Amino acid sequence: DTGVSQDPRHKITKRGQNVTFRCDPISEHNRLYWYRQTLGQGPEFLTYFQNEAQLEKSRLLSDRFSAERPKGSFSTLEIQRTEQGDSAMYLCASSLALGQGGEKLFFGSGTQLSVL
Amino acid sequence: AQKVTQAQTEISVVEKEDVTLDCVYETRDTTYYLFWYKQPPSGELVFLIRRNSFDEQNEISGRYSWNFQKSTSSFNFTITASQVVDSAVYFCALSGFNTGFQKLVFGTGTRLLVSP
Numbered sequence: 557d558t559g560v561s562q563d564p565r566h567k568i569t570k571r572g573q574n575v576t577f578r579c580d581p582i583s584e585h586n587r588l589y590w591y592r593q594t595l596g597q598g599p600e601f602l603t604y605f606q607n608e609a610q611l612e613k614s615r616l617l618s619d620r621f622s623a624e625r626p627k628g629s630f631s632t633l634e635i636q637r638t639e640q641g642d643s644a645m646y647l648c649a650s651s652l653a654l655g656q657g658g659e660k661l662f663f664g665s666g667t668q669l670s671v672l
Numbered sequence: 673a674q675k676v677t678q679a680q681t682e683i684s685v686v687e688k689e690d691v692t693l694d695c696v697y698e699t700r701d702t703t704y705y706l707f708w709y710k711q712p713p714s715g716e717l718v719f720l721i722r723r724n725s726f727d728e729q730n731e732i733s734g735r736y737s738w739n740f741q742k743s744t745s746s747f748n749f750t751i752t753a754s755q756v757v758d759s760a761v762y763f764c765a766l767s768g769f770n771t772g773f774q775k776l777v778f779g780t781g782t783r784l785l786v787s788p
Contacts, residue, residue, distance in 0.1 A: 587774070589774075591776075596780065596781075597780055597781075598765070598778025598779050598780050599717070599776070599778050601775045601776060604774050604775070611774070612774065612775065614775075647715075647717070649717075653774075657767060657772065657773025657774035658705040658722065658773040660719045660722060661717075661719060661776070663709075663717040663718075664716060665714055665715045666715045
């Protein structure tokens with residue numbers, strides 16, 4: 557069990573650029589989640605996947621955001637035309653879900669995005 | 673709507689003191705889950721406990737204990753004989769039937785500083 561890994565740990569970009577983050581979940585986990593956390597706040601739900609299917613997206617996820625989990629393993633989160641308000645920590649989590657939810661989540665260390 | 677309130681922004685204690693972190697929640701669901709997660713400086717949230725709405729029994733795990741009271745919509749967390757390694761941000765979270773068990777709603781967190 558190597559845990560959830562996220563890459564990169566830090567990303568600095570200029571406003572208007574596109575960025576992509578990667579998340580590798582724990583290998584046997586079927587659910588994968590993306591959360592966003594800003595300074596002094598708790599994580600906010602963005603989206604989640606059950607295997608390769610994206611089952612729910614938050615209203616926080618504007619058209620500039622897209623997430624994929626093509627083979628039900630790793631996931632990518634892309635932000636197009638970044639804005640300063642996108643600056644945050646992007647957290648990935650995974651779980652082994654046997655029912656409707658409410659299971660224990662395993663989080664990665666996050667990708668800290670700074671948009672200049 | 674679901675909401676989690678952690679009114680204590682920061683708590684400072686000296687090692688070996690007991691400390692209680694407060695969590696008050698709001699939900700219209702009758703079936704829901706409550707969680708506590710710990711976020712050390714590394715950034716990775718670590719699961720501590722999950723309770724479902726039908727189980728009001730208090731729980732003790734080593735130096736940690738949790739008090740769940742539906743009558744006051746509270747799920748408080750006590751650390752007995754605190755240690756420097758307990759220094760972290762602690763988040764209380766909620767997921768419910770109507771908004772989806774897969775989606776956690778977090779409070780704003782309580783930063784605990786334990787000094788030697």
